[in-house]
Amino acid sequence: MYDQPALEKKLDNDTIKIAASGVQVYYGEAHAIKDVNVQIQDKTVTAFIGPSGCGKSTFLRTLNRMNDTIDICRVEGKILLDGEDIYDPRVDPVQLRAKVGMVFQKPNPFPKSIYDNVAYGPRIHGLAKNKADLDEIVEKALRRGAIWNEVKDRLHAPGTGLSGGQQQRLCIARAVATEPEVLLMDEPCSALDPIATSQVEELIDELRTNYSVVIVTHSMQQAARVSQKTAFFHLGNLVEFGDTSQIFTNPKDPRTESYITGRIG
Amino acid sequence: MPASWIFLIVVVLAAIGYVLARGRALASAQGDSRHLHSLPSYYGMNAALLTAIPALILLGLWLIAQPVFVEKRAEAFIPADAYESAGQLSLMMSDVHRIAAGLDAAVAQGVLTEAAVTRLSAADDVRGQLGKVGVALGSDVDAAELEAARSFRSLSHTGDLIRDGLVVLLALAGFGWALKQTNKDFRARNAVEKVIKGLLVLAASLAILTTVGIVLSLLFNTVEFFKLYPAKDFFFGLTWSPSFGGGSELGILPLLWGTLYISLIALLVAVPLGLFAAIYLSEYASPAIRGIAKPLIEVLAGIPTIVYGLFALVTIGPLLMKAFGEQGGLGWMAGGTAVMTAGLAMGIMLIPFVSSLSDDIINAVPQSLRDGSLGLGATKSETIKQVVLPAALPGIVGAVLLAASRAIGETMIVVMGAGAAAKLSLNPFDAMTTVTAKIVSQLTGDADFASPEALVAFSLGMSLFVITLALNIFALWIVRKYREQYE
Incomplete structure (x- = not known):
């Protein structure tokens, strides 16, 4: 029924990259995330699945404090990145986001050239010593984004002129260019066709060798294909978290089973 | 009859048309509005619009065109050697307008009869007589001006009469045609909506035409200016x-x-x-x-x-x-x-x-x-x-x-x-x-x-x-x- 999970590749690293404990998120009065505990491993793809409105995107956005931009949003609990609390008042959310990159649901290239899109992060964080250095960073990022061959001859054409799938890979390249340690992806393939989706999925598998990747997805097949760990959210609760193969073949919670067999959601 | 009366008559006709056509449509469907193609009010609207719009358009056009025509005819009575410039002619013509208005007032107040007006000559004290009915003239009236004023009067009167007749006739024609059309299968809603759309287009084009008119009036006067003053000095003059x-x-x-x-x-x-x-x-x-x-x-x-x-x-x-x-x-x-x-x-x-x-x-x-x-x-x-x-x-x-x-x-x-x-x-x-x-x-x-x-x-x-x-x-x-x- 499902594609074979990508479990054959042995997880290289068992260190815990992000540890969340007792996380509560409120939007004004609404209690969006209820007491979530989850540990995300380094060099692993972790998938968040669940029906719409279950809080998986909200939880993803707490991991790099993107929720700070929403006035009415309030986060409680502890989220540790490499053992440091990211909600500590001494932490600068701007620096945190440089370490925890994010790719969004809809491709959102800036209205700049392809080159400038990718160079944006390195320029802001001063990662390049000179022009040649920056060129190298951009090329490396575009290669990692699996889009170099398509755009190498038109680096100075506007990024908005690319197709949807190319735009999304450009956005991934842009996120990779700042050398993050964790990459958060919020339904990165929901606006893409099947071919572009499979390209992006291959890319995610590639990225796993360097980063810890957290992906929110609506497609259970996609979760099964790309992830090693899966977390199932329902109504703001983390229902079940475990190895992808176990979640899809032998779920412990009846709600998880109902969801993956298509009875709820 | 003044134009406002004609306007009122047309509006009343349109209102009557509305009521009649609506009743007629209902009657043709044996009083059951479900058998009609359109809602009953559309039949009424159709009759009202057909009665009023062509008649009112004619009235409007006539009101614009007649004074121009009459003015030209009256001007012909002023001999060409009596004035030197266009400005002087327009001064004389405004005298003519005042005389004509004065004659109208005199007839209305019973000081003069229509027959007396036709017999009037420049030798009579026209200025004095008109002064009595409250129309003061700046100078004595000469024969040409009097003649022009008389022609102006009679042409205006005839024009007004023809206008009144034609407008009412057109309104009646629209009225009759609309009533004849009205039966339960007539697509009144489509007809009314077409007319409404036409009115919207008219409103939009009026705005555009006004802009064009403003530009043209600027343009003509600009051309007039450049005839009197060299364009080079205007655009490049430093003083x-x-x-x-x-x-x-x-x-x-x-x-x-x-x-x-x-x-x-x-x-x-x-x-x-x-x-x-x-x-x-x-x-x-x-x-x-x-x-x-x-x-x-x-x-x-x-x-x-x-x-x-x-x-x-x-x-x-x-x-x-x-x-x-x-x-x-x-x-x-x-x-x-x-x-x-x-x-x-x-x-x-x-x-x-x-x-x-x-x-x-x-x-x-x-x-x-x-x-x-x-x-x-x-x-x-x-x-x-x-x-x-x-x-x-x-x-x-x-x-x-x-x-x-x-x-x-x-x-x-x-x-x-x-x-x-x-x-x-x-x-x-x-x-x-x-x-x-x-x-x-x-x-x-x-x-x-x-x-x-x-x-x-x-x-x-x-x-x-x-x-x-x-x-x-x-x-x-x-x-x-x-x-x-x-x-």
Whole structure:
């Protein structure tokens, strides 16, 4: 029924990259995330699945404090990145986001050239010593984004002129260019066709060798294909978290089973 | 019968048509409106529109055409050697109008009979007789004028009669035709909607035609001006010194310089302030502050420009004098009215214009771009500087150009704040004047309308119109070009 999970590749690293404990998120009065505990491993793809409105995107956005931009949003609990609390008042959310990159649901290239899109992060964080250095960073990022061959001859054409799938890979390249340690992806393939989706999925598998990747997805097949760990959210609760193969073949919670067999959601 | 009566008759006919056609349609469906093609009121509307619209259009056209025709015929009675210029003829013709009106009044009051009017000759004391019925004439009536007035009267009367008859006939024809059409299968709704659509098109084209008319009237007078005054001296002349006695120099350059200088200062004030206000309001302000501050800034846009002029005159001017005038020790400024005074006031006037347009444009930048930038670890300020503003820039440029064309067309602030001297000077504390202010001064007062000194106002207006039009088109082009960028 499902594609074979990508479990054959042995997880290289068992260190815990992000540890969340007792996380509560409120939007004004609404209690969006209820007491979530989850540990995300380094060099692993972790998938968040669940029906719409279950809080998986909200939880993803707490991991790099993107929720700070929403006035009415309030986060409680502890989220540790490499053992440091990211909600500590001494932490600068701007620096945190440089370490925890994010790719969004809809491709959102800036209205700049392809080159400038990718160079944006390195320029802001001063990662390049000179022009040649920056060129190298951009090329490396575009290669990692699996889009170099398509755009190498038109680096100075506007990024908005690319197709949807190319735009999304450009956005991934842009996120990779700042050398993050964790990459958060919020339904990165929901606006893409099947071919572009499979390209992006291959890319995610590639990225796993360097980063810890957290992906929110609506497609259970996609979760099964790309992830090693899966977390199932329902109504703001983390229902079940475990190895992808176990979640899809032998779920412990009846709600998880109902969801993956298509009875709820 | 006066035209207003005819109008009333047509309207009453239309109302009767509405009631009759509605009843007829219902009767043809045996009183059950479900058997009708359209709702009963559509049948009524159809009859009312068919009765009123053609008749009213005819009435309107007739009211415009008849005076022109009658005037031409009456003019023919005035011998060509009795006047020297078109102006003199029009003076005589206004006498003729008064005589005709006087004769009408005399007949109405019973002082003269119709037969007596036809027997009247220039030898009779026409002036005295008309004086008795309350129509005072400036001079005695000569034979030609009397003849013209009589012909004017009779032609007008005949014309009015034919008009009344035709209009009522047309209304009745429409009335009858509509009633004949009306039965349960007639598609009244489609017919009515077609007419409504026609009326909408008419409204839209009237607005456009008016614009064309304005341009044409400017254009004809401009051409008239260039017949009297060489275009080269107008466009390239460095001196503006009109004198109605003749021998005036009418160069546009000093005025254009004043206009551009004042506009430039106004934009230097308005663009940074407006833009920063817009950035604060759209990116940083909390909803509560935004809710208070935005309407407050927009109140500035509702202040009449004459009030800004007063503000310039009584507040800004004296303040500048204190700082840059004799009192301040610098002595750059000779009087309170100066380019700087008007420019500052105009700048304040333009702030809400720039800020509310820019605010809309900045808000139109998709949130996903901001998220993308923040997600890469950019600060809010970096995001605004490097993503939001570049994305909004073409729109902001468009807003600035629109503000510029308002600044160029502004009059009252300049009249009150900048002085009246047309000067080519670089000193922003000098008094200067603008194209608009000079249009006002050339056309007000008792100027001879055929002299270049008065006609120059039209070519000034035309030049201004072309400049602002070009700016607006440029601005719209930029705004439109940028719209495609996110999609």
